[in-house]
Amino acid sequence: MAPPSQVPSAVALAQGCATAYEQQSGEVLHPDCHRSIELLADHFAQRGQLEGIFLGRVIRAAGLAPFVRGPNLGHEALGDFLACGAIELNISTNVDVLTEMAAESIGEPLSGVAVTRAEAVTGTQPHRPHVKLHGCFRRSIPETLWCLEQLSRLPFDQRIHDFTQWLPNALLGRDLVFVGFWSDWAYLNQVLEAVVGQAMPNLVVLVNPSNHLDLRAKAAGLWDLAHREPTEFVHAQQSGADFLDELRRGFSVRFMKRMLNSSTPFFQAEFGHVPRSFPAFEGLTGPSLYQWRRDSTCTPPELVVRQKEPDSSMHRLGVMHLELHEAGARIEEDAYLHLGKRVRLVQGAGRYLSDVQNDFTHTSAVNGADDIVICVGAQDTSPLPLDIIRDPGNVNVANRGGSGVWLTDDAARDLFATLAPDPVPPAEPAV
Numbered sequence: 001m002a003p004p005s006q007v008p009s010a011v012a013l014a015q016g017c018a019t020a021y022e023q024q025s026g027e028v029l030h031p032d033c034h035r036s037i038e039l040l041a042d043h044f045a046q047r048g049q050l051e052g053i054f055l056g057r058v059i060r061a062a063g064l065a066p067f068v069r070g071p072n073l074g075h076e077a078l079g080d081f082l083a084c085g086a087i088e089l090n091i092s093t094n095v096d097v098l099t100e101m102a103a104e105s106i107g108e109p110l111s112g113v114a115v116t117r118a119e120a121v122t123g124t125q126p127h128r129p130h131v132k133l134h135g136c137f138r139r140s141i142p143e144t145l146w147c148l149e150q151l152s153r154l155p156f157d158q159r160i161h162d163f164t165q166w167l168p169n170a171l172l173g174r175d176l177v178f179v180g181f182w183s184d185w186a187y188l189n190q191v192l193e194a195v196v197g198q199a200m201p202n203l204v205v206l207v208n209p210s211n212h213l214d215l216r217a218k219a220a221g222l223w224d225l226a227h228r229e230p231t232e233f234v235h236a237q238q239s240g241a242d243f244l245d246e247l248r249r250g251f252s253v254r255f256m257k258r259m260l261n262s263s264t265p266f267f268q269a270e271f272g273h274v275p276r277s278f279p280a281f282e283g284l285t286g287p288s289l290y291q292w293r294r295d296s297t298c299t300p301p302e303l304v305v306r307q308k309e310p311d312s313s314m315h316r317l318g319v320m321h322l323e324l325h326e327a328g329a330r331i332e333e334d335a336y337l338h339l340g341k342r343v344r345l346v347q348g349a350g351r352y353l354s355d356v357q358n359d360f361t362h363t364s365a366v367n368g369a370d371d372i373v374i375c376v377g378a379q380d381t382s383p384l385p386l387d388i389i390r391d392p393g394n395v396n397v398a399n400r401g402g403s404g405v406w407l408t409d410d411a412a413r414d415l416f417a418t419l420a421p422d423p424v425p426p427a428e429p430a431v
Contacts, residue, residue, distance in 0.1 A: 074245060108126075260321060
């Protein structure tokens with residue numbers, strides 16, 4: 001529900017659906033149907049009209065746009081975590097498609113969901129399983145779960161049974177993060193309790209702005225799960241979107257720090273001293289930090305980052321980061337600002353410069369065009385004439401596709417040597 005998402009609350013959705021139905025049919029519904037989406041759905045289920053009227057007409061009349069539009073940074077964080085394996089499994093009680101849309105916006109070719117156990121365990125998707133217990137609007141609106149009555153019949157009785165057999169083992173010994181799940185819809189909590197109630201987690205993190213008393217009253221079974229010995233319980237009393245974005249930023253900062261830490265011995269061997277300090281990635285936005293990870297893993301803009309951790313192939317890249325930092329470069333969102341130029345570092349180890357550059361033809365820079373892109377560790381098969389790359393006033397003249405001048409790290413060092421101001425000679429001592 002965090003901006004720009006506009007998915008309605010349970011009460012708002014009930015009000016919108018009940019009003020839309022009364023306007024269409026002329027029938028006056030019980031006032032409770034205007035306050036509880038579960039009671040409203042059950043009203044139609046008891047009349048045998050859940051799929052044909054409620055899901056076929058009423059939901060559509062109330063408006064589907066909020067369920068298929070406006071993913072926020074929390075959804076983007078989930079798409080990122082699923083793609084790179086930072087989380088092993090995502091279980092959702094949402095029927096909207098905002099997580100899938102966010103994943104596709106950062107390069108996931110086609111974000112898949114699992115609505116059955118078989119789909120979750122087959123591993124046909126390139127990302128970690130994204131389980132939607134209540135169905136998915138993109139898959140089939142009539143096969144979405146809205147009230148308790150549906151749990152006793154196909155397909156939901158079989159689906160929930162299968163998940164309750166599989167998920168406790170899949171979650172055994174894991175850390176569980178519940179994001180805003182403590183629901184106003186009682187049957188949603190019953191489904192979750194059935195599915196994860198036998199899990200024995202090491203850690204339970206509950207992300208919800210409500211207080212303890214309200215949370216315990218809404219879902220006593222889940223509260224008990226979170227407080228079993230020896231499970232550690234943490235309540236993050238904040239928005240789910242803010243929490244996930246913060247978690248993603250921390251994950252990305254840690255990725256960059258690990259790369260720089262592992263590169264420190266190689267920097268010391270080359271320059272004879274340890275780095276005086278590290279570049280500070282803290283405080284950057286999630287999208288900017290994702291760009292640093294994208295460039296560090298040589299992931300083109302059209303693809304999603306799959307690599308969860310830095311590896312030994314990035315040592316030379318890390319040394320270049322430290323070298324620029326020692327030379328006075330400072331981070332400006334998704335690039336360095338050095339000698340008046342925007343400079344990006346892209347991992348190119350073991351590849352030809354032209355091949356990497358072709359992959360990055362459509363720049364993914366967050367803040368517009370770059371002046372210089374250093375493809376660290378790449379081989380340049382068609383070097384630029386030195387009089388072009390060393391012309392400080394015409395750096396962008398040498399654009400060879402993508403954004404800015406693409407150079408190897410050795411060529412970049414030559415260029416920076418020409419751009420750097422001449423050292424000021426020491427003053428003559430007074431006579």
